[in-house]
Amino acid sequence: MENILEVKNIKKYYYSNSEQFRALEDISFNIEKGQIVSLLGPNGAGKTTIVSIIGGYLLPDAGQVLLNGESIIGTTKHPRIGVSFGGDLGFYHRATARQNLAFFADLARIPYRQQETEIDRVLKIVSLSDVANKNVGKFSKGMTQRLHIARALLGNPKLLLLDEPTSGLDVEIAKSIRDTVKNLSDLGISILLTSHTMSEVEALADNIIVIGAGRIFSTGTVEDIVKKSQVEHIDRPATLEESYLALAPKLRRK
Numbered sequence: 001m002e003n004i005l006e007v008k009n010i011k012k013y014y015y016s017n018s019e020q021f022r023a024l025e026d027i028s029f030n031i032e033k034g035q036i037v038s039l040l041g042p043n044g045a046g047k048t049t050i051v052s053i054i055g056g057y058l059l060p061d062a063g064q065v066l067l068n069g070e071s072i073i074g075t076t077k078h079p080r081i082g083v084s085f086g087g088d089l090g091f092y093h094r095a096t097a098r099q100n101l102a103f104f105a106d107l108a109r110i111p112y113r114q115q116e117t118e119i120d121r122v123l124k125i126v127s128l129s130d131v132a133n134k135n136v137g138k139f140s141k142g143m144t145q146r147l148h149i150a151r152a153l154l155g156n157p158k159l160l161l162l163d164e165p166t167s168g169l170d171v172e173i174a175k176s177i178r179d180t181v182k183n184l185s186d187l188g189i190s191i192l193l194t195s196h197t198m199s200e201v202e203a204l205a206d207n208i209i210v211i212g213a214g215r216i217f218s219t220g221t222v223e224d225i226v227k228k229s230q231v232e233h234i235d236r237p238a239t240l241e242e243s244y245l246a247l248a249p250k251l252r253r254k
């Protein structure tokens, strides 16, 4: 299969009061076309740091990130990668969904003539066409989350980075967002997803990367992770959550 993204031997340190803190140590993984890969790990494991480096918001101290075979680290013109950190911030509440997307289409340097078609396209994908002219201040959390995904889709990126896309949403809305994410991968878009919801990862991820204390502990399909974690004392196959809990003590920073 064709690798869209190759992350090679990434290291990242943070510094505070001249003390060095190792956030990531030797992180390597690939994402193929249309694949959904999930980063799973406790708070502070390094997931957001990985997403920020791939998205071009942070520079690593070592290592490479290749998109379609080309290095994207430190390039002045970072290629289009769709990033959605979600949440309540990031939109003008007194403007409509369409007006908000037009602002971000400008930032994404989409030529003015193509903006309306592009905005219609992304609104349709996330099922917000009917409320395109409604003020974002009137949107529910689920609708706002969809709008974040629509914004990330502007310019037709082949890779999307989704940070906890269903965080804080009720069960039904979370399911509808998951369906949207699945549809995106069916359209051939590759997705790197961070999530603390095991059922979500189980339902969506083609591949899982279990990360703890800035290092990769385990990778593979749900079945691979379950097999490798060797959960004891149950006489049926373990769930992903049980497998993750068995690994959890090893994932903490010492």
Ligand SMILES: Nc1ncnc2c1ncn2[C@@H]1O[C@H](COP(=O)(O)OP(=O)(O)OP(=O)(O)O)[C@@H](O)[C@H]1O
Pocket: 014, 015, 016, 021, 023, 041, 042, 043, 044, 045, 046, 047, 048, 049, 050
């Ligand atoms: N700007 C920063 N300066 C110093 N330390 C940082 C900075 N950003 C993150 N860290 C530390 O680096 C480690 C990794 O943080 P990161 O946010 O990547 O973890 P995470 O896996 O995304 O956590 P969460 O699940 O809570 O979002 C944490 O210990 C965090 O405290």
